[in-house]
Amino acid sequence: MIRKILPVILCMFITISASACEASGETSSGIRESRIQFIETEAGRLYKIARKQQEDKGTGIFDFEKKTVLLNSGYKMPIIGLGTWTLSDDEAENSVYHALKSGMRLIDTARYYGNEKGVGRGLRKAVDEGIVTREEVFITSKIMPSDYDRAAKGIEDSLSDLDVDYIDLMLIHQPGWNDEAVYKAMEDAVRNGKIKSIGISNYYTRKAVDEVLSYAEIPPSVIQNENHLYYQNTDLRDYVKQYGIVIESWYPFGGRGHTSENFNNDVIVELAEKYNKSSAQIILRWQLQAGFIAIPGSSNPEHIAENYDIFDFELTNEEIQRIGWLNKHKRYENW
Numbered sequence: 638m639i640r641k642i643l644p645v646i647l648c649m650f651i652t653i654s655a656s657a658c659e660a661s662g663e664t665s666s667g668i669r670e671s672r673i674q675f676i677e678t679e680a681g682r683l684y685k686i687a688r689k690q691q692e693d694k695g696t697g698i699f700d701f702e703k704k705t706v707l708l709n710s711g712y713k714m715p716i717i718g719l720g721t722w723t724l725s726d727d728e729a730e731n732s733v734y735h736a737l738k739s740g741m742r743l744i745d746t747a748r749y750y751g752n753e754k755g756v757g758r759g760l761r762k763a764v765d766e767g768i769v770t771r772e773e774v775f776i777t778s779k780i781m782p783s784d785y786d787r788a789a790k791g792i793e794d795s796l797s798d799l800d801v802d803y804i805d806l807m808l809i810h811q812p813g814w815n816d817e818a819v820y821k822a823m824e825d826a827v828r829n830g831k832i833k834s835i836g837i838s839n840y841y842t843r844k845a846v847d848e849v850l851s852y853a854e855i856p857p858s859v860i861q862n863e864n865h866l867y868y869q870n871t872d873l874r875d876y877v878k879q880y881g882i883v884i885e886s887w888y889p890f891g892g893r894g895h896t897s898e899n900f901n902n903d904v905i906v907e908l909a910e911k912y913n914k915s916s917a918q919i920i921l922r923w924q925l926q927a928g929f930i931a932i933p934g935s936s937n938p939e940h941i942a943e944n945y946d947i948f949d950f951e952l953t954n955e956e957i958q959r960i961g962w963l964n965k966h967k968r969y970e971n972w
């Protein structure tokens with residue numbers, strides 16, 4: 638995108654050299670037209686995003702007291718929560734209920750998981766018991782790009798299955814050939830008050846994110862990606878900061894079947910001993926201090942409570958750096 642814009646900027650604001658204009662593919666008669674396009678679309682929009690972020694200095698900064706981060710949509714999102722992949726409806730209901738009882742306020746699900754009804758029941762139970770109000774809980778769901786021709790209905794189905802009036806964050810589950818149509822449906826749902834913030838998931842490169850930004854009228858607030866000790870989205874995190882976008886980690890422990898490889902890492906074990914915490918807690922604390930929202934999955938109420946009990950200690954900058962060096966750029970999945 639930047640590569641597309643730069644030559645146009647050259648044509649407009651710097652000495653208008655024929656070669657620069659040729660490089661952008663613009664003829665001199667097309668300059669005024671490109672300038673209008675420039676101001677009204679691409680750069681105008683980018684400028685507004687950057688300006689908003691500058692004005693709104695808190696955007697993207699983790700507040701460890703409140704355990705939230707301010708998104709570029711203006712909403713606050715909890716920085717630690719519960720993941721529900723592979724959980725049945727009944728397991729999801731139980732886990733969500735215990736997560737809310739433990740203090741967690743962020744729940745992650747997806748249409749694909751088939752457990753939105755269970756998530757909704759867990760939420761309702763906690764609300765009925767006076768543990769939380771709906772407004773205190775941040776619900777994320779996801780929609781597949783293959784649903785492009787029925788995205789609006791998919792959003793309605795999520796609302797109905799979750800038994801809520803709005804979804805705090807809706808993500809495109811993964812890139813697809815027609816994810817733009819899904820994105821547009823999510824933008825409409827934001828305008829209609831059915832979704833508060835929009836995000837994307839499994840977009841790993843600058844190019845992939847730039848493509849979304851090229852058509853987004855409402856920029857994404859969150860990118861949810863595979864992100865753990867051995868695959869750290871550090872570069873992407875630093876790149877999307879300028880748009881106020883925050884990275885959220887799926888597989889914070891490497892996912893089922895890989896957790897021991899993560900929990901038994903020497904550096905993590907050493908730090909767990911030092912702080913008298915579990916490996917899971919050290920990893921989650923690192924995730925948060927490194928600027929990643931984390932949603933560890935669990936069907937075990939004790940694990941869920943443990944995963945939230947990470948706010949009474951702090952890793953040093955040197956320790957964060959040591960964990961950063963564990964990155965092998967190795968993903969467990971390929972979607």
Ligand SMILES: NC(=O)c1ccc[n+]([C@@H]2O[C@H](COP(=O)([O-])OP(=O)(O)OC[C@H]3O[C@@H](n4cnc5c(N)ncnc54)[C@H](OP(=O)(O)O)[C@@H]3O)[C@@H](O)[C@H]2O)c1
Pocket residue numbers: 719720721722723745746810838839861862886887888889890891892893894896915917918932933934935936937939940941943944
């Ligand atoms: N957007 C995407 O494409 C995508 C893909 C995958 C996942 N996700 C989301 O990200 C969430 C996290 O990923 P995940 O659940 O697959 O993997 P994960 O969080 O890395 O690992 C889950 C595993 O960790 C165990 N565990 C949790 N807390 C523990 C603790 N304190 N001590 C020991 N073991 C613990 C769980 O077992 P127990 O059940 O026994 O606690 C489970 O086996 C998912 O649930 C889902 O919401 C999104």
